[in-house]
Amino acid sequence: MRIQKDDSAFVVVDIQDKLFPHIHENEKIAKKCSTLIKGMQILGLPVILTEQYVKGLGETIPSIQNALEEYHPIEKMTFSCCGIGAFNIKIEEHYKENIIICGIESHVCVLQTAIDLLDAGHRPMVVADAISPRNEYDKEIALKRMQEEGIRLTTVESILFELCKTSGTEEFKMISKLVK
Numbered sequence: 001m002r003i004q005k006d007d008s009a010f011v012v013v014d015i016q017d018k019l020f021p022h023i024h025e026n027e028k029i030a031k032k033c034s035t036l037i038k039g040m041q042i043l044g045l046p047v048i049l050t051e052q053y054v055k056g057l058g059e060t061i062p063s064i065q066n067a068l069e070e071y072h073p074i075e076k077m078t079f080s081c082c083g084i085g086a087f088n089i090k091i092e093e094h095y096k097e098n099i100i101i102c103g104i105e106s107h108v109c110v111l112q113t114a115i116d117l118l119d120a121g122h123r124p125m126v127v128a129d130a131i132s133p134r135n136e137y138d139k140e141i142a143l144k145r146m147q148e149e150g151i152r153l154t155t156v157e158s159i160l161f162e163l164c165k166t167s168g169t170e171e172f173k174m175i176s177k178l179v180k
Contacts, residue, residue, distance in 0.1 A: 001152075003125060005163040006113050009096040010040040012049045013081060013103025013110050017058030024136045032130040032156050033102050034067040035178050039160040041069050042174045046094035049073045050081050052109060080107045082116035091122075098123045100159060102130035107142035114151045128153045 004116040015033060020026055040047055051060060065071050078083040082091075091099070099122045103110055110131050114124040126146055133139050143153060154162075157179045164172045 001124075003098050003100075003154075003159065003162050005043050005045060005165075007096050008098040008100055008163065009046045009094050009102070010036075010100045011081060011092070011113065012037060012047065012060075013101060013113060014050055014057070015061055015064045015103050016051055016054075016106075017061055019052075019057050019104065019134075020061050022134045023132050024134060025132055026137070028145040029104070029130065029132045030061060030063050032127075034063055034162070035068040036102050036127060036130050036156050037064065037171065039156075039163075039178050040100070041165050042171055042178075043160075045100070045163075046096070048081075048087065048090050048094075049145065050084075050087060050103075050109075051075050052079075053077055080112035080116045081109070082113060082120065091117075096122075098125060100127060100154075101123045102127045104131065104134040105138070106131040107133050107138040107145075111142045111145060114146055115149055118151055120147060123140050123152065123161065125152045125154050127159060129154055129155045 054075050074086045078084055081087045099117050101114055101124055114126055116122040160175050164175055
């Protein structure tokens with residue numbers, strides 16, 4: 001199964017100020033997610049951003065906000081992004097079969113969102129090097145669970161080049177610079 005950009009959307013889950021300092025390898029995750037966001041925008045994919053309980057966890061971290069062309073987060077209280085009507089409306093508004101996901105925490109909001117998207121008939125693709133928990137072991141178990149549920153895994157570089165499809169284009173050149 002090849003992932004086509006015309007049938008894909010991108011979700012950035014809860015990379016927020018107050019939780020971020022406690023995330024395993026947080027700076028590495030921020031860099032990977034920023035690269036992924038910029039690449040998805042170059043490729044023209046719809047980007048959907050969520051924030052969990054902003055009053056308690058703060059807004060999206062500045063480096064992620066700066067990577068976004070537009071900052072219009074969907075606030076949620078449920079762990080799964082699919083538990084909030086505004087998210088589901090946005091997903092349906094840009095209906096795409098493939099939903100590419102990055103963010104935190106891998107074993108809670110990312111996992112539950114991916115499972116719910118799968119149940120709703122989408123094909124979620126979790127970008128394994130662009131997700132993280134507070135405790136490293138939780139990511140390991142979350143990735144195993146995702147695979148057992150039938151959720152596909154990928155990496156930042158792999159998904160960006162798969163969506164490019166070919167070299168020699170302006171998109172490819174811009175993506176190549178991003179991943180270096």
